[in-house]
Structure formats: structure tokens, C-alpha cells
Amino acid sequence: MSLQDTSQVSNCSAMSDVLNRIGDKWSVMVVGMLGRNGTLRFNELKRMINGVSQRMLTLTLRNLERDGLVTRTIYPEVPPRVEYSLTELGKTLQGPISALWDWSAENHFAIVEARAIYDLRQDATAAAEPRKIAYARG
Amino acid sequence: MSLQDTSQVSNCSAMSDVLNRIGDKWSVMVVGMLGRNGTLRFNELKRMINGVSQRMLTLTLRNLERDGLVTRTIYPEVPPRVEYSLTELGKTLQGPISALWDWSAENHFAIVEARAIYDLRQDATAAAEPRKIAYARG
């Protein structure tokens, strides 16, 4: 099976399944952070990932652990310490995620701009229309 | 500003914003399909993307159009024909998306496997535990 073959319509369900996990915002953030920093504690991650709630971070980490992308190490101390890092599999995901991250950094402004233009157009055409539904059943 | 600099904590909100759009399943699928096939009609996309509803495909395409990633061309015929393709900006997203797609194809099985193992462990430890809550308020 050649490598180029991945461009076929097949694997659509695999992609779909994978995306359900790593396609979500928090997962990408966690992998990104762990990729850069190697090992992080729960609250370190929480502080670094802007806006994540404790609940969501916990869920995200559990799912990543379940999928074999992240390891969780508990140190039985008081107060407890739990450290997270990427597995070997998780590290291979770093490349694709980084690419996405870089793309975001490079093109975020273009997107924001495109949105503004699109919205202006919508407003303009909406205003140009002769008031759509009024008078119905009058 | 050097390219390596994107590895800083900054751009977290840009990434977050971008992920809200392209991090969702259907968007990735649409960009993937349009990237491969160049130009596609609405129902062609619908048939190629397994499981997408008409509603979701419409919403996804509108959002991608709004973000400047996809163009929408209407041909005033009967029956109507509407064609979608990637913009230049959209094409630059192809690289990152392809990388993710290839990664999915390569590692899907490893993930499924990891899940199975994780779930087995959970079941095992659950069974090993001495019945957690019972007798409370007895």
C-alpha cells in the first residue's frame, strides 16, 4: 500500500473518528502545550490554556489518555502531584498539530478580515431588500 | 518576527478562534474533499461526506465562505447549480489538513487499540473495588 493512497475517499470514517477527539479545541491545546513543554502538572496546563474549566480539562486529559496520546503519572505525595506528558503516539501527532498552529498564527488576521467583509455584504444586501415578510396575514 | 516564535504561548486565542471553525469535523471534511477534487456541487459534497445532513453541510459551507476559505458560485439555471471550491487562503489550509488526514489514516488503529486496553483496565479495576457506595445511610 503506497503512501499516496491516503488521498482516496477511503479512511473517511477513520478521519471522522480521529477528528472527534483531536478536532476539539481543548485537545489540540493540550497536545500543543505538552508538545512544547514536555511534562506539565494539571494546574500548569489549566493556567496555560486560556479559558478552560477544570471539568473540561479533566475530561480532555482523560480522553487523550484513553486514546493513548497522553500519559498520566500520579505521585502519591501531599499535596498530590499529577504530571501529564505525550506518549510516543502523542508525539507523532505534534507535527500535524504544529502545522495547524502555525497556519492559525499566520492566517488568523486574513480570516477575521474575510468575516468582516462578508458580514458587511450581508448587512448591505439585507438593507437593500424591500422588507421581507411584513404585512403577511394583514 | 522569526518563524520559530509561533511556539510561544501567544497566539493561543488565534489558534482557539481558528479551531472553532476548522476544528470541526464537517469543515475538515469539506476542505479535504474540495482540496482533492477542485470544484464540487452541493450534492456531490453531500454524497462524498458520509453522514452529513443537508442542514450541517449548508451551515459548514456558509461558515467556510464567510471565513474566506471557500468560494460559492451560483449558476442561474434550472435546476439551479451551485459550485464550491477553495479560495487561495483555503488552499493554504490544505497542507495542514492533509497532514492531519494522513496521520489519522496511519494511527487510527493504534488509537482504537489504546481505547480498548484502557476500557479493559477500567472494567478490571472497577470489578476489583470492594463495591463503593453501598450501605450509606443504612
Add this chain to the structure above:
DNA sequence: CGGTATCCATTTGGATACTG
């Protein structure tokens, strides 16, 4: 510190019916 449990508002998205 690193969680879990519960509640509840909001969002999401499929199903269905209708339209130019």
C-alpha cells in the same frame, strides 16, 4: 492539588417539511 458530582443553560444537530 487534583480531582468528582451535580445542576442547569446553551448549543448542537438530526428529522422533517416546505420553496424558488
Add this chain to the structure above:
DNA sequence: CAGTATCCAAATGGATACCG
């Protein structure tokens, strides 16, 4: 063909309180 509109069930996720 390519949508739009509406309804409604289910999933999502924040807030809060409590625990080892």
C-alpha cells in the same frame, strides 16, 4: 437542485460544591 424554516432531543460545557 440547493437550499430555508421549524422543531425538538441530545450533547456540551460552565458554575458550584464537595472530597481525599
